[in-house]
Each structure stands twice: as C-alpha cells, then as structure tokens.
Amino acid sequence: MAEIRIEKLRHSYMANPQTDDDFALKRLSLTWQDGGAYALLGPSGCGKTTLLNLISGLLVPTEGTISFNGRDVSRASPEERNIAQVFQFPVIYDTMTVYDNLAFPLRNRGVAEAEIRTRVTEIAEMLELTKTLNNRASGLTADGKQKISLGRGLVRSDVNVIMFDEPLTVIDPHLKWQLRSKLKELHLRTRRTMIYVTHDQTEALTFADQVVVMNLGEVVQAATPVELFEKPQHTFVGHFIGSPGMNVLPCEVRGGKAHFGGEVLSVGNGEAATGKGRTEIGVRPEFVTIAGDGMEADVVRVSDAGRFRIVETKVKGHTVKLLVKEGDAVPEGRTRLAFDPSHTHIYEDGWMAGSRS
Ligand code: ATP
DSSP states (O other): OOEEEEEEEEOSSSSSSGGGGGSEEEEEEEEEEETOOOEEOOOSSSHHHHHHHHOOOOOOOEEEEEEETEEEEOOOOOOOOOEEEESSSSSTTSSSBHOOOOOHHHHHHTOOHHHHHHHHHHHHHTTTOGGGGBBBBGGHHHHHHHHHHHHHHHSSSSSSSEEEEEETSSOOHHHHHHHHHHHHHHHHHHHOOOEEEEEOOHHHHHHHHHEEEEEEEEEEEEEOHHHHOOSSBBBHHHHHHSSSSEEEOOOOOEEEEEEEEEEEEEETGGGGGOOOOOOOEEEEEEEEEEEEEEEEEEEEEEEETEEEEEEEETTTTTTEEEEEETTTTTOOSSEEEEOGGEEEEEEETTTETTTOO
C-alpha cells in the first residue's frame, strides 16, 4: 500500500489551455496517507473522474505530479501503478464460478494455487460469499455481482491503492446501506489505502475518515466528516453537506461582529474577518434555536424529517431553517430565533474568514 502525494496537479482536455476555465481540474495538492479511507465527493462535472483517471494512469496531467511512496508515477502506465479499481457496474465473468472470478486477478499474476485458495477463502468470508463460491456468477443478483467486484479489488495484497468509482449505483436502495457498512468494515479489517468516489454525501461520510469535497475543478475542503459539518470552509460545503444545508445570509462586518438586518450577531471567527468582498454569515439549521430574546422570525413551513421537524422561517425577508426535535414544541406564526455563536461563521466571497490564511 502507498502514501499518495498529489502536487500542483492541473488537467485540461484542450491542447492549448489559456485560462482557469480551460482546466477540468484547476489546481490540486493533497496527501493521502498509507492505509487511510478517503472519499472524493462533489456534484456531476466537478472533476472526480478526471482525478481518478490521472491517479490510475489513464490520463497524463497537463501540469503537476502524482507520487506513490515518494516515486513520481505521473507518467507511468496503469500497470506500473498497480491499482485495483471497482467500477459503477460490476465487472465479472458470468460463465465462471464465484471462486474463479475472485481468483482471476491472482491467477493473472501467477500466484500459487495454495495462496490463491487462502486469499479467496478469506475475502469470500469477509463478503459473505462463502456459500456461493461454487455457483456460476451469472445467477447472482446485482448486489451479489458487485460484491464479487469488490472482492476482486480486495483479493490482491500487492496493490498500492483500491479505488471505488460510485460502486453502489446499481445496488437496490434497501441493500445500499448493507454494502456501505460492509465496505467500511472491510477497510477496518484490511487497512488498505482506499479512495471512494461519489456524489452522495451519505456514502462519503459513512465510508471515509477524510472527505475531499470538490467543486468546479477545485478542492473546496479536505476534512473529517465532523469538521465538514461543524466548520464548512466554503458556503458550497455548507450547502452540499447536510440536510437541509447551511443557512447563508448577507451581512456587514464591523468590529469583528456580523450585522444582519439591524441585529448584531456574535460569531466564531469575527476576529479573522476583514469585511472585504461579499460578506455572509453561515449557520447550520442544527445550530439555530428558538429563544425568547432572539431575532423576530415568521414560520412559513414545517416538514417532517423523521426524528426532526424542519421549520422554515423568514427573518428580515431571508429564509432561515432550523431543526426541532421530535416531541419538542414546534413554533407557529411569529417566533424568535438565536444562532449559536460558536457555530456561526462569517464568509467572505464564499470562504470562511480566516480559513485560508
Ligand atoms: P460525473 O460525476 O458526472 O462523472 P465528474 O465529477 O466525474 O462528473 P469529470 O467527468 O471529471 O467530472 O468532468 C470534469 C469536466 O471535464 C467536465 O466539465 C467535463 O465536461 C469535462 N470532461 C470530462 N471528460 C472530458 C473529455 N474526455 N474531453 C473533454 N472534456 C471532458
């Protein structure tokens, strides 16, 4: 397994890229530790597949380097990079048995049959495929086939990294959570370096120790799920992660405080704010509460989200959402709201003030 270091990586599909807009991947530097569980999360078109193909060697970067354990592999072939990949759609041989499918990557590399038996038995046990080992793969359901694909990714012990590209796309919704937790368990058991690519926040947050959030060809934040929730570095992260996303309200900044609609609000990062550019405050619905001495708000809608109610209000003409726990009183008509200062932040041109200094 390998530490993966990406430095000043840029990629354009054009022959002569000129401006930032010509780059599918604008700039990217990050390090993935050996044995870590990482997710690449972002909306369609943000550059996830481009980055994956640069790491696996299907694309050569326009600029920058990728190294595995200190060795520059930016121009090495996919074979030299020694990566296992699991794709959206299961890649298996229908006419072979489950055992032979799992053994295939090892036989391809001339591994001895005794060693193959040990590895295949171990992987089949982890994936709960032991009983089906002698069955033909053709008879399996989509999730059974995808389990074989996962197994083929995991069976080799000599790969540098295992990359999963939206692996749960074809899985029935009610089985998704089972495979999702299985993948997490497999990482904990095998401690391989794993990169999981998805546009689904639940998949990313349940699988990864660190989630790399991308937008428009750039990394907007690389952090733990808790950090992404508590300190979104960009309003995009605040919107994209969380359900509902973060409230973002226009404000003015004076003396380290946010001024919003005539109210003065204490915030977690007031000292770092310069007041330049487009200034906004961001606060997640989880950190908005009903408070007798708070800002006036009008309730416009209440929706049920299982253990919570989502209460949508208007404050000075702006939408502010808050969560009310099941069983707690839901406000009606006119109410008053307060924002938890340590979880309320000033954003300048989209970025949390102080997060990039
Ligand atoms: P999705 O989740 O839809 O696969 P993504 O996040 O993987 O999206 P990419 O497929 O990497 O995003 O695309 C990033 C940008 O590069 C997009 O603007 C896309 O149109 C462009 N792009 C991707 N592949 C090519 C290509 N072969 N030639 C030209 N432009 C491309």
